[in-house]
Amino acid sequence: MLIINMEGMIAGALIGGIYFMLSLVFPGMEYPVKYSSVAALFLIIGTVADTLGYQPRIYYAKFKLVGIVLTILGVFMFLGVAGFILAFIVSAICLTLWNRNRENKAFLHAQSSFEKYLANQEQDPHARKRLLLEALFQNVWLQKKPEFFLHNDKVLNALISDVGITRNEDELHYLHFVRDTLQEQQVQTKRTWKLKNIEKVKFALTQSLDNQGIGRFRPAA
Structure with a gap:
Protein backbone atom coordinates (compact mmCIF):
# COMPACT_ATOMS: atom_id res chain seq x y z
CA MET A 1 0.00 0.00 0.00
CA ASN A 101 -25.05 8.57 13.06
CA ARG A 102 -23.11 7.03 10.17
CA GLU A 103 -24.54 3.59 10.92
CA ASN A 104 -28.11 4.88 11.13
CA LYS A 105 -27.75 6.61 7.74
CA ALA A 106 -26.26 3.47 6.17
CA PHE A 107 -29.11 1.32 7.49
CA LEU A 108 -31.74 3.76 6.16
CA HIS A 109 -30.01 3.66 2.78
CA ALA A 110 -30.01 -0.16 2.81
CA GLN A 111 -33.70 -0.26 3.71
CA SER A 112 -34.50 2.23 0.94
CA SER A 113 -32.70 0.08 -1.64
CA PHE A 114 -34.62 -3.02 -0.54
CA GLU A 115 -37.92 -1.13 -0.70
CA LYS A 116 -37.11 -0.10 -4.29
CA TYR A 117 -36.40 -3.74 -5.11
CA LEU A 118 -39.69 -4.89 -3.57
CA ALA A 119 -41.57 -2.18 -5.46
CA ASN A 120 -40.20 -3.58 -8.75
CA GLN A 121 -38.95 -0.17 -9.80
CA GLU A 122 -36.10 -1.89 -11.65
CA GLN A 123 -36.96 -4.55 -14.21
CA ASP A 124 -33.45 -5.16 -15.54
CA PRO A 125 -31.98 -8.28 -13.80
CA HIS A 126 -28.59 -6.63 -13.31
CA ALA A 127 -30.19 -3.51 -11.82
CA ARG A 128 -32.29 -5.64 -9.45
CA LYS A 129 -29.21 -7.56 -8.34
CA ARG A 130 -27.37 -4.27 -7.76
CA LEU A 131 -30.23 -2.99 -5.62
CA LEU A 132 -30.03 -6.11 -3.47
CA LEU A 133 -26.27 -5.74 -3.10
CA GLU A 134 -26.81 -2.15 -2.05
CA ALA A 135 -29.49 -3.32 0.41
CA LEU A 136 -27.06 -5.57 2.27
CA PHE A 137 -26.16 -3.78 5.49
CA GLN A 138 -22.78 -3.86 7.25
CA ASN A 139 -22.83 -2.36 10.71
CA VAL A 140 -19.97 -0.08 11.72
CA TRP A 141 -20.53 0.40 15.44
CA LEU A 142 -20.98 -3.17 16.64
CA GLN A 143 -24.56 -2.72 17.78
CA LYS A 144 -26.61 -5.87 18.24
CA LYS A 145 -30.00 -5.03 16.79
CA PRO A 146 -32.49 -7.73 15.70
CA GLU A 147 -33.65 -5.53 12.82
CA PHE A 148 -30.16 -5.75 11.27
CA PHE A 149 -30.41 -9.53 11.16
CA LEU A 150 -33.99 -9.51 9.90
CA HIS A 151 -33.16 -7.05 7.13
CA ASN A 152 -30.08 -8.90 5.88
CA ASP A 153 -31.90 -12.23 6.09
CA LYS A 154 -34.64 -10.90 3.78
CA VAL A 155 -32.08 -9.49 1.34
CA LEU A 156 -30.04 -12.71 1.26
CA ASN A 157 -33.19 -14.76 0.72
CA ALA A 158 -34.10 -12.52 -2.22
CA LEU A 159 -30.61 -12.90 -3.69
CA ILE A 160 -30.97 -16.67 -3.38
CA SER A 161 -34.56 -17.09 -4.59
CA ASP A 162 -35.19 -14.36 -7.20
CA VAL A 163 -35.56 -16.28 -10.47
CA GLY A 164 -34.95 -13.10 -12.48
CA ILE A 165 -31.37 -12.74 -11.20
CA THR A 166 -28.50 -14.69 -12.70
CA ARG A 167 -26.38 -16.60 -10.18
CA ASN A 168 -23.80 -19.30 -10.69
CA GLU A 169 -23.36 -22.26 -8.34
CA ASP A 170 -20.44 -20.67 -6.50
CA GLU A 171 -22.47 -17.52 -5.78
CA LEU A 172 -25.44 -19.53 -4.55
CA HIS A 173 -23.23 -21.65 -2.30
CA TYR A 174 -21.59 -18.55 -0.81
CA LEU A 175 -24.95 -16.80 -0.29
CA HIS A 176 -26.26 -19.83 1.60
CA PHE A 177 -23.08 -19.87 3.69
CA VAL A 178 -23.40 -16.15 4.59
CA ARG A 179 -27.07 -16.52 5.49
CA ASP A 180 -26.37 -19.57 7.67
CA THR A 181 -23.48 -17.75 9.38
CA LEU A 182 -25.68 -14.76 10.20
CA GLN A 183 -28.40 -16.99 11.58
CA GLU A 184 -25.85 -18.67 13.86
CA GLN A 185 -24.49 -15.28 14.88
CA GLN A 186 -27.96 -14.07 15.77
CA VAL A 187 -28.29 -16.55 18.62
CA GLN A 188 -24.90 -15.73 20.13
CA THR A 189 -24.98 -14.10 23.55
CA LYS A 190 -22.22 -11.53 22.93
CA ARG A 191 -23.35 -7.95 23.42
CA THR A 192 -21.07 -6.54 20.71
CA TRP A 193 -19.99 -7.98 17.37
CA LYS A 194 -19.67 -7.08 13.72
CA LEU A 195 -21.97 -8.68 11.15
CA LYS A 196 -19.95 -11.40 9.42
CA ASN A 197 -19.20 -11.70 5.70
CA ILE A 198 -21.53 -8.90 4.51
CA GLU A 199 -18.79 -6.77 2.94
CA LYS A 200 -17.19 -9.92 1.49
CA VAL A 201 -20.35 -11.05 -0.28
CA LYS A 202 -20.93 -7.50 -1.56
CA PHE A 203 -17.43 -7.46 -3.01
CA ALA A 204 -17.65 -10.97 -4.47
CA LEU A 205 -20.97 -10.37 -6.25
CA THR A 206 -19.91 -6.91 -7.35
CA GLN A 207 -16.84 -8.40 -8.99
CA SER A 208 -19.16 -10.77 -10.83
CA LEU A 209 -21.17 -7.82 -12.14
CA ASP A 210 -17.98 -5.98 -13.07
CA ASN A 211 -16.80 -8.95 -15.09
CA GLN A 212 -20.03 -8.71 -17.08
CA GLY A 213 -19.39 -5.03 -17.80
CA ILE A 214 -21.97 -3.82 -15.31
CA GLY A 215 -21.32 -0.65 -13.31
CA ARG A 216 -19.64 -1.13 -9.93
CA PHE A 217 -21.67 -0.78 -6.74
CA ARG A 218 -20.50 1.97 -4.39
CA PRO A 219 -21.53 1.55 -0.73
CA ALA A 220 -23.02 4.56 1.06
CA ALA A 221 -20.68 6.73 3.03
Whole structure:
Protein backbone atom coordinates (compact mmCIF):
# COMPACT_ATOMS: atom_id res chain seq x y z
CA MET A 1 0.00 0.00 0.00
CA LEU A 2 1.22 3.52 -0.77
CA ILE A 3 2.30 5.71 2.14
CA ILE A 4 -0.49 8.14 1.21
CA ASN A 5 -3.36 7.62 -1.24
CA MET A 6 -4.43 10.09 -3.93
CA GLU A 7 -7.25 11.49 -1.78
CA GLY A 8 -4.70 11.91 1.01
CA MET A 9 -2.39 13.84 -1.31
CA ILE A 10 -5.19 16.25 -2.20
CA ALA A 11 -6.27 16.63 1.44
CA GLY A 12 -2.63 17.05 2.49
CA ALA A 13 -2.10 19.77 -0.10
CA LEU A 14 -5.25 21.50 1.17
CA ILE A 15 -4.01 21.29 4.77
CA GLY A 16 -0.60 22.61 3.73
CA GLY A 17 -2.15 25.48 1.79
CA ILE A 18 -4.42 26.54 4.64
CA TYR A 19 -1.57 26.30 7.15
CA PHE A 20 0.63 28.45 4.87
CA MET A 21 -2.13 31.07 4.64
CA LEU A 22 -2.52 31.05 8.44
CA SER A 23 1.24 31.59 8.78
CA LEU A 24 1.02 34.62 6.51
CA VAL A 25 -1.98 36.10 8.32
CA PHE A 26 -0.58 35.32 11.81
CA PRO A 27 3.22 35.41 11.44
CA GLY A 28 3.71 35.54 15.22
CA MET A 29 2.25 32.08 15.89
CA GLU A 30 4.24 30.17 18.49
CA TYR A 31 4.77 26.41 18.77
CA PRO A 32 1.63 25.40 20.73
CA VAL A 33 -0.58 27.36 18.34
CA LYS A 34 1.19 25.96 15.27
CA TYR A 35 0.82 22.39 16.56
CA SER A 36 -2.85 22.95 17.43
CA SER A 37 -3.48 24.40 13.97
CA VAL A 38 -2.06 21.31 12.24
CA ALA A 39 -4.03 18.95 14.50
CA ALA A 40 -7.25 20.93 13.96
CA LEU A 41 -6.75 20.99 10.17
CA PHE A 42 -6.25 17.21 10.05
CA LEU A 43 -9.35 16.71 12.20
CA ILE A 44 -11.57 19.16 10.27
CA ILE A 45 -10.44 18.23 6.74
CA GLY A 46 -10.56 14.51 7.61
CA THR A 47 -14.08 14.76 9.05
CA VAL A 48 -15.37 16.77 6.07
CA ALA A 49 -13.77 14.29 3.63
CA ASP A 50 -15.37 11.31 5.43
CA THR A 51 -18.76 13.05 5.40
CA LEU A 52 -18.46 13.59 1.63
CA GLY A 53 -17.52 9.95 1.06
CA TYR A 54 -13.76 10.35 0.56
CA GLN A 55 -11.12 8.54 2.60
CA PRO A 56 -7.77 10.36 2.69
CA ARG A 57 -5.27 8.07 4.45
CA ILE A 58 -1.68 7.83 5.60
CA TYR A 59 -1.05 4.10 5.38
CA TYR A 60 -4.27 2.74 6.98
CA ALA A 61 -4.93 5.77 9.19
CA LYS A 62 -7.63 8.18 8.05
CA PHE A 63 -6.82 11.88 8.31
CA LYS A 64 -9.60 12.25 10.87
CA LEU A 65 -7.94 9.64 13.07
CA VAL A 66 -4.58 11.38 12.64
CA GLY A 67 -6.24 14.63 13.77
CA ILE A 68 -7.72 12.92 16.84
CA VAL A 69 -4.35 11.39 17.80
CA LEU A 70 -2.52 14.70 17.29
CA THR A 71 -5.14 16.50 19.37
CA ILE A 72 -4.89 14.02 22.24
CA LEU A 73 -1.07 14.12 22.19
CA GLY A 74 -1.12 17.91 22.05
CA VAL A 75 -3.41 18.16 25.06
CA PHE A 76 -1.14 15.74 26.93
CA MET A 77 1.98 17.78 26.08
CA PHE A 78 0.49 21.16 26.90
CA LEU A 79 -2.01 20.40 29.67
CA GLY A 80 -0.62 17.27 31.31
CA VAL A 81 -2.28 13.99 32.31
CA ALA A 82 -5.61 15.57 33.36
CA GLY A 83 -5.94 17.28 29.98
CA PHE A 84 -5.02 14.05 28.20
CA ILE A 85 -7.74 12.12 30.02
CA LEU A 86 -10.30 14.84 29.31
CA ALA A 87 -9.37 14.97 25.61
CA PHE A 88 -9.56 11.18 25.37
CA ILE A 89 -13.05 11.11 26.91
CA VAL A 90 -14.34 13.92 24.68
CA SER A 91 -12.84 12.25 21.57
CA ALA A 92 -14.40 8.89 22.49
CA ILE A 93 -17.83 10.50 22.92
CA CYS A 94 -17.56 12.40 19.63
CA LEU A 95 -16.37 9.29 17.76
CA THR A 96 -19.20 7.23 19.23
CA LEU A 97 -21.85 9.76 18.22
CA TRP A 98 -20.38 10.15 14.73
CA ASN A 99 -20.25 6.39 14.11
CA ARG A 100 -23.79 5.85 15.40
CA ASN A 101 -25.05 8.57 13.06
CA ARG A 102 -23.11 7.03 10.17
CA GLU A 103 -24.54 3.59 10.92
CA ASN A 104 -28.11 4.88 11.13
CA LYS A 105 -27.75 6.61 7.74
CA ALA A 106 -26.26 3.47 6.17
CA PHE A 107 -29.11 1.32 7.49
CA LEU A 108 -31.74 3.76 6.16
CA HIS A 109 -30.01 3.66 2.78
CA ALA A 110 -30.01 -0.16 2.81
CA GLN A 111 -33.70 -0.26 3.71
CA SER A 112 -34.50 2.23 0.94
CA SER A 113 -32.70 0.08 -1.64
CA PHE A 114 -34.62 -3.02 -0.54
CA GLU A 115 -37.92 -1.13 -0.70
CA LYS A 116 -37.11 -0.10 -4.29
CA TYR A 117 -36.40 -3.74 -5.11
CA LEU A 118 -39.69 -4.89 -3.57
CA ALA A 119 -41.57 -2.18 -5.46
CA ASN A 120 -40.20 -3.58 -8.75
CA GLN A 121 -38.95 -0.17 -9.80
CA GLU A 122 -36.10 -1.89 -11.65
CA GLN A 123 -36.96 -4.55 -14.21
CA ASP A 124 -33.45 -5.16 -15.54
CA PRO A 125 -31.98 -8.28 -13.80
CA HIS A 126 -28.59 -6.63 -13.31
CA ALA A 127 -30.19 -3.51 -11.82
CA ARG A 128 -32.29 -5.64 -9.45
CA LYS A 129 -29.21 -7.56 -8.34
CA ARG A 130 -27.37 -4.27 -7.76
CA LEU A 131 -30.23 -2.99 -5.62
CA LEU A 132 -30.03 -6.11 -3.47
CA LEU A 133 -26.27 -5.74 -3.10
CA GLU A 134 -26.81 -2.15 -2.05
CA ALA A 135 -29.49 -3.32 0.41
CA LEU A 136 -27.06 -5.57 2.27
CA PHE A 137 -26.16 -3.78 5.49
CA GLN A 138 -22.78 -3.86 7.25
CA ASN A 139 -22.83 -2.36 10.71
CA VAL A 140 -19.97 -0.08 11.72
CA TRP A 141 -20.53 0.40 15.44
CA LEU A 142 -20.98 -3.17 16.64
CA GLN A 143 -24.56 -2.72 17.78
CA LYS A 144 -26.61 -5.87 18.24
CA LYS A 145 -30.00 -5.03 16.79
CA PRO A 146 -32.49 -7.73 15.70
CA GLU A 147 -33.65 -5.53 12.82
CA PHE A 148 -30.16 -5.75 11.27
CA PHE A 149 -30.41 -9.53 11.16
CA LEU A 150 -33.99 -9.51 9.90
CA HIS A 151 -33.16 -7.05 7.13
CA ASN A 152 -30.08 -8.90 5.88
CA ASP A 153 -31.90 -12.23 6.09
CA LYS A 154 -34.64 -10.90 3.78
CA VAL A 155 -32.08 -9.49 1.34
CA LEU A 156 -30.04 -12.71 1.26
CA ASN A 157 -33.19 -14.76 0.72
CA ALA A 158 -34.10 -12.52 -2.22
CA LEU A 159 -30.61 -12.90 -3.69
CA ILE A 160 -30.97 -16.67 -3.38
CA SER A 161 -34.56 -17.09 -4.59
CA ASP A 162 -35.19 -14.36 -7.20
CA VAL A 163 -35.56 -16.28 -10.47
CA GLY A 164 -34.95 -13.10 -12.48
CA ILE A 165 -31.37 -12.74 -11.20
CA THR A 166 -28.50 -14.69 -12.70
CA ARG A 167 -26.38 -16.60 -10.18
CA ASN A 168 -23.80 -19.30 -10.69
CA GLU A 169 -23.36 -22.26 -8.34
CA ASP A 170 -20.44 -20.67 -6.50
CA GLU A 171 -22.47 -17.52 -5.78
CA LEU A 172 -25.44 -19.53 -4.55
CA HIS A 173 -23.23 -21.65 -2.30
CA TYR A 174 -21.59 -18.55 -0.81
CA LEU A 175 -24.95 -16.80 -0.29
CA HIS A 176 -26.26 -19.83 1.60
CA PHE A 177 -23.08 -19.87 3.69
CA VAL A 178 -23.40 -16.15 4.59
CA ARG A 179 -27.07 -16.52 5.49
CA ASP A 180 -26.37 -19.57 7.67
CA THR A 181 -23.48 -17.75 9.38
CA LEU A 182 -25.68 -14.76 10.20
CA GLN A 183 -28.40 -16.99 11.58
CA GLU A 184 -25.85 -18.67 13.86
CA GLN A 185 -24.49 -15.28 14.88
CA GLN A 186 -27.96 -14.07 15.77
CA VAL A 187 -28.29 -16.55 18.62
CA GLN A 188 -24.90 -15.73 20.13
CA THR A 189 -24.98 -14.10 23.55
CA LYS A 190 -22.22 -11.53 22.93
CA ARG A 191 -23.35 -7.95 23.42
CA THR A 192 -21.07 -6.54 20.71
CA TRP A 193 -19.99 -7.98 17.37
CA LYS A 194 -19.67 -7.08 13.72
CA LEU A 195 -21.97 -8.68 11.15
CA LYS A 196 -19.95 -11.40 9.42
CA ASN A 197 -19.20 -11.70 5.70
CA ILE A 198 -21.53 -8.90 4.51
CA GLU A 199 -18.79 -6.77 2.94
CA LYS A 200 -17.19 -9.92 1.49
CA VAL A 201 -20.35 -11.05 -0.28
CA LYS A 202 -20.93 -7.50 -1.56
CA PHE A 203 -17.43 -7.46 -3.01
CA ALA A 204 -17.65 -10.97 -4.47
CA LEU A 205 -20.97 -10.37 -6.25
CA THR A 206 -19.91 -6.91 -7.35
CA GLN A 207 -16.84 -8.40 -8.99
CA SER A 208 -19.16 -10.77 -10.83
CA LEU A 209 -21.17 -7.82 -12.14
CA ASP A 210 -17.98 -5.98 -13.07
CA ASN A 211 -16.80 -8.95 -15.09
CA GLN A 212 -20.03 -8.71 -17.08
CA GLY A 213 -19.39 -5.03 -17.80
CA ILE A 214 -21.97 -3.82 -15.31
CA GLY A 215 -21.32 -0.65 -13.31
CA ARG A 216 -19.64 -1.13 -9.93
CA PHE A 217 -21.67 -0.78 -6.74
CA ARG A 218 -20.50 1.97 -4.39
CA PRO A 219 -21.53 1.55 -0.73
CA ALA A 220 -23.02 4.56 1.06
CA ALA A 221 -20.68 6.73 3.03
